[in-house]
Amino acid sequence: MARIQITPNLDIDESEIKEQFLQASGPGGQNVNKVSTAVQIRFDVVRSPNLADDICKRLARLAGRRMNKDGVLVITARQFRTQERNRADARARLIELIKRASVLPKPRKKTKPSKATKRRRLDEKGARSKLKRMRTTPKDD
Numbered sequence: 744m745a746r747i748q749i750t751p752n753l754d755i756d757e758s759e760i761k762e763q764f765l766q767a768s769g770p771g772g773q774n775v776n777k778v779s780t781a782v783q784i785r786f787d788v789v790r791s792p793n794l795a796d797d798i799c800k801r802l803a804r805l806a807g808r809r810m811n812k813d814g815v816l817v818i819t820a821r822q823f824r825t826q827e828r829n830r831a832d833a834r835a836r837l838i839e840l841i842k843r844a845s846v847l848p849k850p851r852k853k854t855k856p857s858k859a860t861k862r863r864r865l866d867e868k869g870a871r872s873k874l875k876r877m878r879t880t881p882k883d884d
Contacts, residue, residue, distance in 0.1 A: 753793065759786060761786075762783070764783075781821035781829055787813075798845050
């Protein structure tokens with residue numbers, strides 16, 4: 744079976760991708776009503792033996808509404824007028840999505856504001872407070 748290379752150390756089997764051709768709307772004249780040029784590909788993320796659990800979770804977050812509750816990623820391509828170009832577009836989008844999910848997010852490092860920053864903030868706050876106090880009408884003694 745053919746393999747689709749995602750990253751140097753990650754690939755998926757082509758048989759894991761199911762393709763379905765649909766009639767697309769848009770440009771094409773009368774041809775639009777006769778030819779199924781739009782492509783819908785389905786990739787079962789949850790049952791894929793080549794994707795690790797952490798990649799699956801990141802992929803689910805990135806995919807959003809494109810992934811159904813069964814863990815199947817559905818990508819529809821209908822931008823182009825030919826079936827071949829829509830098919831290539833859908834596959835490229837799938838590969839790009841998996842590529843983005845395979846990158847580990849950089850861990851957040853907790854930081855604290857410096858003493859100088861705290862001092863500046865308090866000084867600015869005091870100055871703003873003083874300015875607002877000066878705007879009030881003077882009190883009668």
